[in-house]
Amino acid sequence: MVSLRKLAFTLLAYTATPALSTPIAHPRDLPTTLTTRFTPFNVGHVDQVGGKKFTNFNNQPIGTGGAAHIYEGVMDGQRVVIKICRQEPNGDQHYLELCRGEITVMKELEGILEGHAPKLLAHDDNGSQVRIVMNRAEGGDLFDATSDGYAKSLDGKSRRKIAKDILGIVTKLHAEGWAYRDLSLENIMFADANKADGTLWLIDPAWAIDGESKFSGGVTEHYLAPELIASREGEKSEPIDQRPADVYAVGIDMLIFVCGINMNFFTSKGYFPLNLSTKDRQQKLQSILGKYYKLVGNKDLLNLLAQMIEPNPANRITAKDALNKVQNLKDYDFNL
Numbered sequence: 001m002v003s004l005r006k007l008a009f010t011l012l013a014y015t016a017t018p019a020l021s022t023p024i025a026h027p028r029d030l031p032t033t034l035t036t037r038f039t040p041f042n043v044g045h046v047d048q049v050g051g052k053k054f055t056n057f058n059n060q061p062i063g064t065g066g067a068a069h070i071y072e073g074v075m076d077g078q079r080v081v082i083k084i085c086r087q088e089p090n091g092d093q094h095y096l097e098l099c100r101g102e103i104t105v106m107k108e109l110e111g112i113l114e115g116h117a118p119k120l121l122a123h124d125d126n127g128s129q130v131r132i133v134m135n136r137a138e139g140g141d142l143f144d145a146t147s148d149g150y151a152k153s154l155d156g157k158s159r160r161k162i163a164k165d166i167l168g169i170v171t172k173l174h175a176e177g178w179a180y181r182d183l184s185l186e187n188i189m190f191a192d193a194n195k196a197d198g199t200l201w202l203i204d205p206a207w208a209i210d211g212e213s214k215f216s217g218g219v220t221e222h223y224l225a226p227e228l229i230a231s232r233e234g235e236k237s238e239p240i241d242q243r244p245a246d247v248y249a250v251g252i253d254m255l256i257f258v259c260g261i262n263m264n265f266f267t268s269k270g271y272f273p274l275n276l277s278t279k280d281r282q283q284k285l286q287s288i289l290g291k292y293y294k295l296v297g298n299k300d301l302l303n304l305l306a307q308m309i310e311p312n313p314a315n316r317i318t319a320k321d322a323l324n325k326v327q328n329l330k331d332y333d334f335n336l
């Protein structure tokens, strides 16, 4: 079940996720009434999708975002989930467009992400709802695994494996010219119920893009690299290579998840203060790392994290080099 904090956080992420063609609303400036837009919507009963039989539909969502809800069911004898997106009550279609885009990207990334993403099993679109059926990740997402204390309980071996797996997938995407652009902890899932030894999946690829692009609002606020903040705020409006920003986001994931950094380091509510300037944000990150320099024996791991959240994208480590460093570290280096 989705925690309230997660729900609030996801809503916030979505409020920062605008119509593809409209300007980005900065979360600081959002009217509080916006939350009313996100009251769960009634999707009715699902018994087929795209002409394929869908059974055991459970109308309690297991995940929920801005205009998308995720439900469980069964298709072709497998446990699946269905992501249902709808148009806004005022007829606005931007979430539907996002979900249509997600279907296209799922198809395009199928080969590259083979084994590291749920398979697209069926989809349909009736003009006011888009529905996407995919395999179900059985182990939950990394956000929940952080909030429920699981991340903290992991040994160095499992932590290192998770870091290696995420960086491995991202290296592969980057080698093919793709930037994922939304590598939040909520979008990385344990495929198997046995999390520690399981495979990781990337979900929610709607924002992934092949080649350079302008900032589009896809990335969840707390993971935004400084160059994206600059580009969002209009200091730079040229399309840029967003692969370094993926590395930054994974750096934040690793700070929180792999290194077991208490989210309260980020704010009292968890995560990162949204109203910080790029400079203050960077200073805060460095000071968090500084604290860990005193606590953690392994400086190489902390140096790697510092290189991943390096503010200048030109000097930031690449996913491939970060992966090499993790491969050269030992399991015990990830012990906390």
Ligand SMILES: Nc1ncnc2c1ncn2[C@@H]1O[C@H](COP(=O)(O)OP(=O)(O)O)[C@@H](O)[C@H]1O
Residues within 6 Å of the ligand: 010, 062, 063, 064, 065, 066, 067, 068, 070, 081, 083, 118, 134, 135, 136, 137, 138, 140, 141, 186, 187, 203, 204
């Ligand atoms: N294939 C899946 N299996 C199990 N849970 C999923 C799956 N896809 C999504 N979820 C859950 O639903 C949440 C929201 O799904 P996501 O596709 O990220 O929607 P949004 O676009 O609203 O962020 C995820 O963070 C995850 O907890």
Ligand SMILES: [Mg+2]
Residues within 6 Å of the ligand: 065, 186, 187, 204
């Ligand atoms: Mg998501």
